Amino acid sequence: MPEAAKSDLFVGVDLGGTKILAGVFTPQLKLLQTAKLSTKSSRGFDPVVERVARCVRDAVDEADMSVKQVRAVGVGAPGAVDPESGEVIFAPNLQWKDAPLKKELEQLLEIPVFVENDCNACTLGVHEVELKGKPRNMLGLFLGTGIGGGLILEGKLYRGFSGTAGEIGHMVLQVGGPKCGCGNNGCFEALASRTALFREIQQRVKDGEKTVLTEMLGAELDDLKSGDLRKAIRKGDKLVEKVLESAAEFTGIAVANLINVFNPEVIVLGGGVIDALEDELMAIIVETALDYAMPGTTKGVEIIASELGDNAGITGAAVLAKQRFK
Amino acid sequence: MPEAAKSDLFVGVDLGGTKILAGVFTPQLKLLQTAKLSTKSSRGFDPVVERVARCVRDAVDEADMSVKQVRAVGVGAPGAVDPESGEVIFAPNLQWKDAPLKKELEQLLEIPVFVENDCNACTLGVHEVELKGKPRNMLGLFLGTGIGGGLILEGKLYRGFSGTAGEIGHMVLQVGGPKCGCGNNGCFEALASRTALFREIQQRVKDGEKTVLTEMLGAELDDLKSGDLRKAIRKGDKLVEKVLESAAEFTGIAVANLINVFNPEVIVLGGGVIDALEDELMAIIVETALDYAMPGTTKGVEIIASELGDNAGITGAAVLAKQRFK
Numbered sequence: 001m002p003e004a005a006k007s008d009l010f011v012g013v014d015l016g017g018t019k020i021l022a023g024v025f026t027p028q029l030k031l032l033q034t035a036k037l038s039t040k041s042s043r044g045f046d047p048v049v050e051r052v053a054r055c056v057r058d059a060v061d062e063a064d065m066s067v068k069q070v071r072a073v074g075v076g077a078p079g080a081v082d083p084e085s086g087e088v089i090f091a092p093n094l095q096w097k098d099a100p101l102k103k104e105l106e107q108l109l110e111i112p113v114f115v116e117n118d119c120n121a122c123t124l125g126v127h128e129v130e131l132k133g134k135p136r137n138m139l140g141l142f143l144g145t146g147i148g149g150g151l152i153l154e155g156k157l158y159r160g161f162s163g164t165a166g167e168i169g170h171m172v173l174q175v176g177g178p179k180c181g182c183g184n185n186g187c188f189e190a191l192a193s194r195t196a197l198f199r200e201i202q203q204r205v206k207d208g209e210k211t212v213l214t215e216m217l218g219a220e221l222d223d224l225k226s227g228d229l230r231k232a233i234r235k236g237d238k239l240v241e242k243v244l245e246s247a248a249e250f251t252g253i254a255v256a257n258l259i260n261v262f263n264p265e266v267i268v269l270g271g272g273v274i275d276a277l278e279d280e281l282m283a284i285i286v287e288t289a290l291d292y293a294m295p296g297t298t299k300g301v302e303i304i305a306s307e308l309g310d311n312a313g314i315t316g317a318a319v320l321a322k323q324r325f326k
Numbered sequence: 327m328p329e330a331a332k333s334d335l336f337v338g339v340d341l342g343g344t345k346i347l348a349g350v351f352t353p354q355l356k357l358l359q360t361a362k363l364s365t366k367s368s369r370g371f372d373p374v375v376e377r378v379a380r381c382v383r384d385a386v387d388e389a390d391m392s393v394k395q396v397r398a399v400g401v402g403a404p405g406a407v408d409p410e411s412g413e414v415i416f417a418p419n420l421q422w423k424d425a426p427l428k429k430e431l432e433q434l435l436e437i438p439v440f441v442e443n444d445c446n447a448c449t450l451g452v453h454e455v456e457l458k459g460k461p462r463n464m465l466g467l468f469l470g471t472g473i474g475g476g477l478i479l480e481g482k483l484y485r486g487f488s489g490t491a492g493e494i495g496h497m498v499l500q501v502g503g504p505k506c507g508c509g510n511n512g513c514f515e516a517l518a519s520r521t522a523l524f525r526e527i528q529q530r531v532k533d534g535e536k537t538v539l540t541e542m543l544g545a546e547l548d549d550l551k552s553g554d555l556r557k558a559i560r561k562g563d564k565l566v567e568k569v570l571e572s573a574a575e576f577t578g579i580a581v582a583n584l585i586n587v588f589n590p591e592v593i594v595l596g597g598g599v600i601d602a603l604e605d606e607l608m609a610i611i612v613e614t615a616l617d618y619a620m621p622g623t624t625k626g627v628e629i630i631a632s633e634l635g636d637n638a639g640i641t642g643a644a645v646l647a648k649q650r651f652k
Contacts, residue, residue, distance in 0.1 A: 090622060137487050153479055158479065161462070161463050161589050161590055161591040161627065162589060162623070162625050162627075164620070165588055166587065166589075167586035167620050167623060170586045172579050172582070174512075175503075182620060184618055186500075253498050253501060260496045261475075261491065261492065261494055261497060263485070263486025263487050263491040263492075263493075264487055294493050295416075296490055299488050300488065
């Protein structure tokens with residue numbers, strides 16, 4: 001590695017409700033090493049920030065580098081963020097409100113820190129690294145425990161009037177549909193997130209439908225994971241197939257809505273659900289989206305699954321650090 | 327009027343499926359005079375373009391000006407438009423496909439002509455003239471026979487990858503809901519356009535529900551207009567009240583979806599349905615939107631009805647002419 005790069009590293013942090021992932025990147029945004037810690041959010045703000053700092057140091061150490069060689073740290077946080085002050089305004093999964101993440105982390109690390117919403121960070125990562133910054137207008141859609149999104153418009157991250165743009169999970173697709181965590185009914189998140197999938201499967205099992213999942217995990221399905229659904233499908237499980245098909249159709253309709261409204265060039269899907277079930281979901285998502293979008297709006301439009309997988313968040317956070325540090 | 331302005335006029339044309347409206351504007355975008363002709367779309371492309379030219383000349387003549395004083399003409403057309411070539415790619419209401427509107431109209435008028443989608447033009451008009459260009463991010467939503475929209479993002483009209491952005495009327499709000507003209511089910515347009523309102527009222531009358539509308543217009547309700555609904559409401563008509571309330575709620579949910587996704591500063595509603603029924607609809611639309619939007623996304627956000635009324639289209643087309651002519 002050339003000498004200049006050695007003192008020009010960027011660290012990207014994906015701060016989630018259950019785990020912290022940190023990655024060390026070269027100035028060309030090549031990933032060198034990662035480190036992972038559990039979040040332990042129940043311990044409160046200060047202990048979590050200390051764990052983020054530790055995770056950054058661990059990742060740098062894994063890469064045989066020194067924290068002094070790091071120019072800036074980017075953090076993707078799960079909630080509403082003020083990107084100027086670096087405060088996390090509201091993050092229900094961490095039980096944070098008006099949490100001065102940038103300030104505290106800069107004190108601990110003595111490196112500039114930049115904070116962004118996690119889905120915005122993932123979208124940046126996909127746009128800049130996976131797609132080489134090419135699409136002028138792109139939409140990132142991330143299906144995990146919840147559903148979130150990010151928008152690249154005219155080549156730049158679009159944040160909206162007060163920085164909350166991209167709450168795609170709370171687009172209502174079915175007025176009067178299933179209850180969502182936000183209090184409304186029929187949100188995209190209540191129809192196609194991991195939470196929605198698992199709830200639907202558990203309800204159907206309670207109602208007496210049969211699935212191999214109960215043989216695999218017991219009647220309560222307590223420790224259900226996205227990967228189990230993949231295994232069940234491969235065993236020919238009809239219940240899981242139906243539930244996934246329905247979620248994929250709702251996702252396709254959400255994509256069509258966004259194509260109709262935005263006419264983006266590329267729509268990238270990611271997140272734990274897509275990472276685990278890409279083969280089962282993507283064909284139905286694409287077919288439904290093309291079916292529901294208005295004629296003419298999909299010409300040349302690509303609907304793809306991200307290849308960054310679990311690294312989308314750290315990659316995007318590193319992009320953020322590099323962009324904002326300049 | 328100062329001498330300079332006399333030879334610096336702009337004409338805006340609102341080309342609709344049933345009527346052509348043209349307005350003569352000063353360089354400061356003050357409306358001087360208008361003229362109106364029926365479209366007669368059944369006569370075909372060339373005769374309609376000739377009528378547009380005639381309508382432009384009539385408006386200029388009404389203002390006691392000469393066509394030589396007009397710098398540029400803007401046209402808002404009801405369909406997909408290529409703003410560079412000025413072709414109307416597809417306009418079902420006019421039965422046009424790949425129609426070279428700019429080229430033909432420039433030959434007839436010998437003035438530069440610029441063409442834009444009608445909802446984009448209306449949005450430009452509201453943004454530049456009614457709101458003095460102030461909001462950085464704004465959304466225009468127009469409820470008439472159909473439903474369309476336009477987006478101002480970071481201060482400029484946003485057209486998307488292939489120019490089709492803003493097809494808000496075909497955002498699905500209720501999977502499996504009523505059939506839409508586009509072939510899908512449950513589109514916003516199928517739930518809250520004038521067409522949807524009238525269809526719902528006529529269906530309920532067929533099903534035996536009572537309304538003063540049948541006393542006003544006969545059992546078939548053949549010549550129903552938005553204004554009749556206002557009259558019925560003011561007579562205490564419960565059926566019309568219920569139908570309007572439902573449409574206003576769907577509109578509020580659509581607005582909330584767009585706030586969640588875009589986080590605009592201002593959302594402006596317009597079009598024939600809003601112009602005729604503002605008092606009956608707006609309070610419910612605003613209340614529902616604030617209820618459905620995610621916490622934090624509506625801080626400082628305004629949801630208002632346009633005051634431009636029927637002149638939004640010609641105003642926006644004149645803005646377009648002025649912006650593009652420069």
